[in-house]
Amino acid sequence: xxxxxxxxxxxxxxxxxxxxxxxxxxxxxxxxxxxxxxxxxxxxxxxxxxxxxxxxxxxxxxxxxxxxxxxxxxxxxxxxxxxxxxxxxxxxxxxxxxxxxxxxxxxxxxxxxxxxxxxxxxxxxxxxxxxxxxxxxxxxxxxxxxxxxxxxxxxxxxxxxxxxxxxxxxxxxxxxxxxxxxxxxxxxxxxxxxxxxxxxxxxxxxxxxxxxxxxxxxxxxxxxxxxxxxxxxxxxxxxxxxxxxxxxxxxxxxxxxxxxxxxxxxxxxxxxxxxxxxxxxxxxxxxxxxxxxxxxxxxxxxxxxxxxxxxxxxxxxxxxxxxxxxxxxxxxxxxxxxxxxxxxxxxxxxxxxxxxxxxxxxxxxxxxxxxxxxxxxxxxxxxxxxxxxxxxxxxxxxxxxxxxxxxxxxxxxxxxxxxxxxxxxxxxxxxxxxxxxxxxxxxxxxxxxxxxxxxxxxxxxxxxxxxxxxxxxxxxxxxxxxxxxx
Amino acid sequence: xxxxxxxxxxxxxxxxxxxxxxxxxxxxxxxxxxxxxxxxxxxxxxxxxxxxxxxxxxxxxxxxxxxxxxxxxxxxxxxxxxxxxxxxxxxxxxxxxxxxxxxxxxxxxxxxxxxxxxxxxxxxxxxxxxxxxxxxxxxxxxxxxxxxxxxxxxxxxxxxxxxxxxxxxxxxxxxxxxxxxxxxxxxxxxxxxxxxxxxxxxxxxxxxxxxxxxxxxxxxxxxxxxxxxxxxxxxxxxxxxxxxxxxxxxxxxxxxxxxxxxxxxxxxxxxxxxxxxxxxxxxxxxxxxxxxxxxxxxxxxxxxxxxxxxxxxxxxxxxxxxxxxxxxxxxxxxxxxxxxxxxxxxxxxxxxxxxxxxxxxxxxxxxxxxxxxxxxxxxxxxxxxxxxxxxxxxxxxxxxxxxxxxxxxxxxxxxxxxxxxxxxxxxxxxxxxxxxxxxxxxxxxxxxxxxxxxxxxxxxxxxxxxxxxxxxxxxxxxxxxxxxxxxxxxxxxxxx
Numbered sequence: 005x006x007x008x009x010x011x012x013x014x015x016x017x018x019x020x021x022x023x024x025x026x027x028x029x030x031x032x033x034x035x036x037x038x039x040x041x042x043x044x045x046x047x048x049x050x051x052x053x054x055x056x057x058x059x060x061x062x063x064x065x066x067x068x069x070x071x072x073x074x075x076x077x078x079x080x081x082x083x084x085x086x087x088x089x090x091x092x093x094x095x096x097x098x099x100x101x102x103x104x105x106x107x108x109x110x111x112x113x114x115x116x117x118x119x120x121x122x123x124x125x126x127x128x129x130x131x132x133x134x135x136x137x138x139x140x141x142x143x144x145x146x147x148x149x150x151x152x153x154x155x156x157x158x159x160x161x162x163x164x165x166x167x168x169x170x171x172x173x174x175x176x177x178x179x180x181x182x183x184x185x186x187x188x189x190x191x192x193x194x195x196x197x198x199x200x201x202x203x204x205x206x207x208x209x210x211x212x213x214x215x216x217x218x219x220x221x222x223x224x225x226x227x228x229x230x231x232x233x234x235x236x237x238x239x240x241x242x243x244x245x246x247x248x249x250x251x252x253x254x255x256x257x258x259x260x261x262x263x264x265x266x267x268x269x270x271x272x273x274x275x276x277x278x279x280x281x282x283x284x285x286x287x288x289x290x291x292x293x294x295x296x297x298x299x300x301x302x303x304x305x306x307x308x309x310x311x312x313x314x315x316x317x318x319x320x321x322x323x324x325x326x327x328x329x330x331x332x333x334x335x336x337x338x339x340x341x342x343x344x345x346x347x348x349x350x351x352x353x354x355x356x357x358x359x360x361x362x363x364x365x366x367x368x369x370x371x372x373x374x375x376x377x378x379x380x381x382x383x384x385x386x387x388x389x390x391x392x393x394x395x396x397x398x399x400x401x402x403x404x405x406x407x408x409x410x411x412x413x414x415x416x417x418x419x420x421x422x423x424x425x426x427x428x429x430x431x432x433x434x435x436x437x438x439x440x441x442x443x444x445x446x447x448x449x450x451x452x453x454x455x456x457x458x459x460x461x462x463x464x465x466x467x468x469x470x471x472x473x474x475x476x477x478x479x480x481x482x483x484x485x486x487x488x489x490x
Numbered sequence: 491x492x493x494x495x496x497x498x499x500x501x502x503x504x505x506x507x508x509x510x511x512x513x514x515x516x517x518x519x520x521x522x523x524x525x526x527x528x529x530x531x532x533x534x535x536x537x538x539x540x541x542x543x544x545x546x547x548x549x550x551x552x553x554x555x556x557x558x559x560x561x562x563x564x565x566x567x568x569x570x571x572x573x574x575x576x577x578x579x580x581x582x583x584x585x586x587x588x589x590x591x592x593x594x595x596x597x598x599x600x601x602x603x604x605x606x607x608x609x610x611x612x613x614x615x616x617x618x619x620x621x622x623x624x625x626x627x628x629x630x631x632x633x634x635x636x637x638x639x640x641x642x643x644x645x646x647x648x649x650x651x652x653x654x655x656x657x658x659x660x661x662x663x664x665x666x667x668x669x670x671x672x673x674x675x676x677x678x679x680x681x682x683x684x685x686x687x688x689x690x691x692x693x694x695x696x697x698x699x700x701x702x703x704x705x706x707x708x709x710x711x712x713x714x715x716x717x718x719x720x721x722x723x724x725x726x727x728x729x730x731x732x733x734x735x736x737x738x739x740x741x742x743x744x745x746x747x748x749x750x751x752x753x754x755x756x757x758x759x760x761x762x763x764x765x766x767x768x769x770x771x772x773x774x775x776x777x778x779x780x781x782x783x784x785x786x787x788x789x790x791x792x793x794x795x796x797x798x799x800x801x802x803x804x805x806x807x808x809x810x811x812x813x814x815x816x817x818x819x820x821x822x823x824x825x826x827x828x829x830x831x832x833x834x835x836x837x838x839x840x841x842x843x844x845x846x847x848x849x850x851x852x853x854x855x856x857x858x859x860x861x862x863x864x865x866x867x868x869x870x871x872x873x874x875x876x877x878x879x880x881x882x883x884x885x886x887x888x889x890x891x892x893x894x895x896x897x898x899x900x901x902x903x904x905x906x907x908x909x910x911x912x913x914x915x916x917x918x919x920x921x922x923x924x925x926x927x928x929x930x931x932x933x934x935x936x937x938x939x940x941x942x943x944x945x946x947x948x949x950x951x952x953x954x955x956x957x958x959x960x961x962x963x964x965x966x967x968x969x970x971x972x973x974x975x976x977x978x979x980x981x982x983x984x985x986x
Contacts, residue, residue, distance in 0.1 A: 080779065086861065087605050088584040090598075094569075109567040111588040124566070131637045133560045165604060190781055190902075225781050225902055232783055235902035268903075273749035273985055303557075304660050304696050304703060382567055418907035419495065419896040420929040420981065424696065424705045429746075429981040431898070431907035431931040448905045450931050450981025452748060488748035488931070488981040 040161060041071040041091075043212035046202035050212075053095060053118055054204045060122035062099040062129075064140045064206045066341065068379050069095050072199035077165060079172035080191035081180075087165055094381035099125045103134040107384040137367040140207040140341070145363075145373060147209055147344035150337040154330045155215035157244040160196060163218075168194040171220060171251045178255030179224040185266065186259050190223035190235055192251075203379070209342035216243050217333070220251065222258035228266050236262030241472045243331050261414075264435075268447035271436055271489045277410040277463075278451055278485045281434070282470035284413045285477040289394050292323070292459065295423045296350050296358075297387040298365030298374075307426035307456065308356060316356040317459035320397055320480075323351035325360060325376065327390030334391040334474025340379025345390065348374050354460070362387050389474070396478040397465025404464050404481045410437040411487055413451060426455040432487075450488035458482050493898040493958045494765050494966070522546055526592060527675040528614035530574065533599035535615075535677060539576035539583070539606040541839070542599075545816060546572050546590075546673040547858040552633060553666040556644035564637065573858035574602040580778075580840060581605050584861045620680040622814050625821060626713035626807045632667045632689050635716055640665050643691070643719060643726045650730030651695045657741070658734050659703075660696040663726075665689070674818035682818040688809070688965065689718050690954050693729045697737035704743070706736025707895075707911070710952035711965070713807045724952065736893065736912055739924050746913070746928035746982025752888035753930060753978045754881055754916060757949035759894050761968030764799050764869045765957070766897040766906035767934035768792070772826050772834075773852070773864040773959075774841030776901050783904040783935060784832065792832045793938035796874055796973075799827040801836055803851050803867030808950060810868040810967035817853035817862050824850045827938075838864040856962040863960060868967030874944025878972040881943045883919035889980055890914045890921050891930070904934035907981075929981035937975055945972035 046069040057065035071093040078086040095118075096109045106129035110121050176192035195218070202212035221239035228234050238258035240249035249257075280288060300306035308316055317323070327336045327345035339345050341363055349357050361369065362377035362385050378388025405412060417431035433447040453461075459482075466479040527544055534542035549569045555562060569588075572595055576583040583605025587598040632640070647663040670686040692709030708729045712718055719725050755763060768784070776782035784792065793799070803812045803821030812821040817839050826834055837845065838853030841864055854865035882890060890913060897908035907929050914921040950969035957966045 083579075084581050084605065086582045086584065088582075088861065089601050089604075090584075090586045090859065092586070092588060092859065094588075105563045107563055107565040109565075109569075111569050111571065128564055128566060128637075131554075131564045131641065132562060135560060135562050138562065188780055190779070228903070232904065233781060233785075233902040235781065235900070270979070275985055303662075304698070305705060307703070383565070384563060417898045417900070417905070417931075418929050419493075419898070419909040420907070420927060422705075422927045424703050425926070427927045429909075429927065429929045429983070431905070431929055431981070433905070447903065448931055448933055448979065450748070450907075450929050450979060452928070452981050452983045454983075486748045486983045486985055488979050490750055490979070 041073060041198055041200035041214060043200040043202055043214045046071050046200045047204065047210060047212040049095065049113065050202040050204035051210055053097060054206060056118055056122040057097060057099050057125065058206060060126045062101055062126050064100040066098045066140065066205040067095065067203070068381055069202045070199060070381055072197055075168060075196040076193065077168035077172055078191045078193045079169060079176055080189055082173060082177065084169055085191060089165070096379070096381035097121060097125055098384050099129050100139060101126050101129040103136045103139060104129045104132045105135065105138050106132065109382050138364050140205060141343055141363040141373060143208040146207060146342045147211060147338040150211055150213065151328060153328065153335045153337055155213065155243055155335060157216045159245040160198060160216035160218060163196055163245070168196065175220065175222045175251035175255040178252040179222050179259040182256055182259040183263055185226050185263060186224045187227050188225035190225060192222045195219045203338065203342055205342045207342065209338070211338055211342065213337055218242055218245060218248055220248060220254060222255045224258050224262045226262050226266055234262055234265040234268070236265060241333070265445050268433065268445040270448050271446050271487065273489050274487050275484055276487060277407050277481055277483055279404045279410065279412045279479060279481045281412065281414045281479050282468060282477055284416050285480055286473065286475045287416050289392060289477045290475050291421045291455070293389045293392050296356070296360060298359040298361035298369055299387045300423060301359050302365060302368040305424050307424065311356050312359070314356060315354045315460065316456065317351055317354045318462035319354040320462055320465045321351055321354050321459065322395040324349050324393045324395065325389050325391065326393060329391045332391045332474070334389065336390055339375045340377035340385045343373055343375045343377065345375045348376065360387050360389065392475045394477040396467050396469040399464045399466055401466035401468040401479050404466050404479055405437050405442070406440045407437050408439060412437055412442060421455065428453055428455045428458060451485045452488065453485045458485065493896060494762060495896040495956050495958070521590070522673055524617035524681060527617050527681060530595055530599045531615040531675065531677045533596050534574050534576050534603055536600065537603040537606040539578045539603060541577040541677055543575050543674060543676040543817060544572060545858050548671045549668060550633060551666065551668040553664065554640055554644060556648055556663045559648060561641050561644065571858040572598060573860070574599045575861055576602045576605055577840060578606040580844065582861050586859050615677050616679050617675055617681050618679055620682050622682050622684055623820055625804050625811045625813055626687065628687055628715055629717060630715045631669055631687055632715045633669050647693045647726035647730035650727040651693055651734040654731050654734035655697070655738055657697045657699050657738060658695050659698045662694045663730070664692050672816070674814065674816065676818055680818055682814045684813045687713050687715065689714050691729060692954065693733040695733040695737045697741055699741050702741055704737050704740035706733045706740065708732035708736065709954050711809045711954040712952060713809070713811055739912070743924040743926045745984045746925040747980055747984045748982045749980060749985070750977045751980050752885045753975045754885060754888060754890045755970065755973050755975065756890065756892040757878070757945065757947045757970060757972050758951040759953055759968065760891060760973070761870060761951055761970040762894050762897045762908050764871050764970060765866060765966070765968050766899040766908060767932065767937050768799055768827065769866050769869045770899050770901050770959070771904060771934055772836055774835040774837045774845065775864050777835050778841045778844045781902055783902065787832050790832055791830050792935055793827050793830045794941040795830040796941050796944045797827055797830050797938055798825065798872040800825050800870045800872060801852065801866055801868065802870060805868050805950065805967065808868045808967040809955060809965045810866065812851070812867060815851045815853045816855040817849065819849045819851045819853065821867060822851035836864045836866065838862050854964050856964060860962045863962065865959065865964050866957060866966050868950070868969065871970040871973065873946050873948040873971045876943045876945050878945045878947050881945055881972050881974050882916060882921065884943065884974065885916045885919060888916040889925065890916050899934065905931065906934055907931045925982070930978050931981060932978045937978060940976040941973055942976045943974040947971045
């Protein structure tokens with residue numbers, strides 16, 4: 005992001021004013037004649053929509069404009085199977101009229117379309133009932149200056165379809181060649197997105213930023229006994245091209261992970277210590293954050309509602325939500341209501357320190373927003389995490405498996421988490437551990453516990469923090485879970 | 491992986507304008523005609539593709555949410571666009587645009603064409619309008635009804651849930667409606683036009699007693715107008731009372747057992763078994779690529795002889811029903827497994843061509859931003875002859891599954907889970923204690939071989955089922971009679 009993306013109070017948005025940003029066009033893009041997503045242009049549109057909404061009679065309004073470019077290339081068995089390329093934009097509007105709210109969206113940016121949206125939205129708001137707590141945030145809570153979070157890589161714009169195909173071919177071929185038992189493939193997928201996002205609110209904020217994202221995955225398939233097939237995946241993702249793991253290494257890792265599943269079997273029902281790989285732990289950490297949301301608290305739909313200031317996890321656990329992490333997948337300079345983002349400590353040494361709140365949840369609970377509003381084009385503000393982090397521990401990851409007997413979980417399946425009660429039961433696959441070694445792969449089993457016991461029972465946290473996505477977690481071990489098997 | 495979910499977790503549908511706009515009669519794609527389509531298809535095939543299609547889509551949606559006795563927000567949205575697909579061999583080029591100017595559409599067609607290389611530009615494609623069946627004739631779009639009438643439906647559900655018991659401490663009711671208009675034009679020269687309504691209603695109730703909290707959900711969906719609510723069991727009051735009943739019943743739920751047990755699946759929602767255990771594995775793309783555990787199994791016995799599994803896109807007004815699929819082929823009823831023998835996969839165009847078969851009306855996509863894939867419509871198990879009471883009575887110790895929140899399957903090895911939200915222990919042939927939320931895990935082919943009784947009480951679930959595959963969500967239906975599985979792994983916490 006550049007400092008040219010200035011942010012200022014919106015007093016009277018005038019079309020054509022607002023932030024400016026020099027457009028950078030990579031060679032590939034220039035050739036296509038398709039401009040890059042432009043935050044300044046998005047911001048102009050957001051400000052224009054805002055003024056239309058106010059002119060149509062809204063007491064207050066918020067506008068989100070997003071513009072994105074998408075490229076997805078899939079190669080399977082050496083040949084391109086899908087090449088998908090497109091640009092897409094959308095506009096989301098929330099209007100308030102007499103403390104009544106309506107949330108609308110459109111992909112129609114014509115003058116007539118936007119004017120109609122403004123009028124219809126104000127009229128629509130009168131169908132809802134007054135809820136003063138849902139008014140816009142107070143001006144003094146809004147972001148004043150935007151940090152440069154380094155979310156954009158110019159080199160990403162230069163990537164073209166042939167280069168994406170080359171990556172995918174190299175990665176898949178590395179997996180297929182690495183072992184004769186790798187007989188098939190669900191393909192290798194290279195994805196690139198480039199997007200700009202702008203937000204303007206009549207509470208007094210208008211801003212924009214842009215970001216790039218790259219991802220690459222390889223999915224080999226092996227034949228197993230009894231006609232079963234085993235599929236596995238390895239992937240890399242980053243906002244920066246040079247930070248992606250190279251395609252051959254991803255392919256080899258994918259093959260290794262898939263081969264390791266050959267001969268998977270069930271185990272007898274038992275209670276044992278369970279180690280979660282970073283891939284499996286990611287889902288657990290996301291579920292934990294969902295029950296630390298202020299929205300879940302006032303809705304009485306979290307088992308942690310009355311637990312602030314008390315232990316909710318082992319003292320080895322520190323959980324932080326950090327939107328300001330440079331170059332990270334979930335970083336954002338302001339939240340979905342235009343409030344300045346900040347680092348929030350959710351859990352310190354196992355003690356629940358706070359609930360994440362947007363303005364509405366904060367008012368419902370009689371506290372301040374934590375700058376945690378998310379906002380999509382299709383919906384209103386709601387509490388979200390940004391970069392959710394379980395701080396890595398000191399235990400070398402391999403040492404988590406120093407168990408007489410236990411289970412190492414690599415994959416979790418299903419929807420078996422009930423945030424209201426904290427009951428947890430999911431399908432699982434991974435490895436059986438005996439005397440500190442992975443004895444054999446297991447699948448078609450379940451792992452169950454109360455979520456509270458699972459987190460409080462953590463007796464080791466690995467040092468292998470996985471930074472690829474917006475949920476960053478190392479592997480960890482919990483002392484005891486019920487494993488359902490034969 | 492592919493997953494099936496219920497509830498309001500699907501993508502926001504967005505919404506519709508207040509009542510004065512002539513929504514259902516709006517002809518948003520009115521500017522698109524055979525001549526423009528022909529020019530676009532010609533551009534799409536300009537680099538030598540074998541086949542191309544255009545997918546014009548206009549979506550109008552609205553949603554209403556009532557919480558704490560108040561309508562807190564109403565929403566609406568509109569989404570319009572064109573997706574262009576060019577196929578060469580098994581390869582697909584895809585591009586889309588939200589701007590329907592001819593220049594932008596031509597550029598989109600040329601972008602999609604880059605999958606092919608070389609070959610001359612054909613002349614304009616001659617386009618003719620093809621007939622479309624009518625499996626969901628609409629009396630009146632709910633989007634044409636005054637918003638205040640829909641708010642009244644939410645209030646009725648809210649009141650019914652609260653009235654059920656003083657322990658109900660929170661109720662949320664929601665209504666979402668959508669009107670989707672699609673125009674599919676293929677380089678075969680066929681143009682089809684369909685209007686696809688969808689209404690979705692849901693109630694979530696929270697019950698509290700002695701510091702214990704439990705939630706319950708009830709909801710339904712289908713291709714209806716507001717007549718949805720006059721069908722049996724589907725009034726706002728019935729949905730409200732059902733959500734309250736589930737939440738209250740769970741207050742006294744006990745920990746579920748862990749390990750292998752006999753399982754009885756109740757009628758309706760248990761159709762999730764077919765969706766996960768065989769449905770995805772019978773989608774033709776996985777079999778064409780030989781990554782499904784049902785690859786090369788046509789003609790073989792893959793299930794108990796009691797099992798006849800059908801994917802039926804023609805059931806009147808059902809959530810997964812389609813007059814035409816998203817490649818322009820009519821919705822169809824396809825028998826997949828007949829008395830235990832695998833007879834057919836679900837095909838889209840690319841896979842059908844590979845297998846030398848006709849498309850089966852299963853080529854579906856989430857929106858104009860997505861390429862079509864073989865997908866399920868309404869996936870069903872045909873009724874058998876057993877009485878449901880006899881099936882329960884035959885079990886000494888097991889689990890009876892009634893309501894589900896979703897399921898997930900690993901297509902390559904067939905392992906699947908489904909998550910129960912209402913289930914009971916069966917002891918000596920009788921339902922006893924309600925069980926806390928629990929997962930069942932099994933392997934598709936194994937579980938289907940272990941079906942030992944099938945009831946005569948077939949029921950179609952009216953639930954809000956949404957199926958996810960390759961990042962695309964589509965609405966689907968499920969249905970089954972009561973059935974018994976001789977062994978599945980129950981994922982409870984009690985090992986004793």
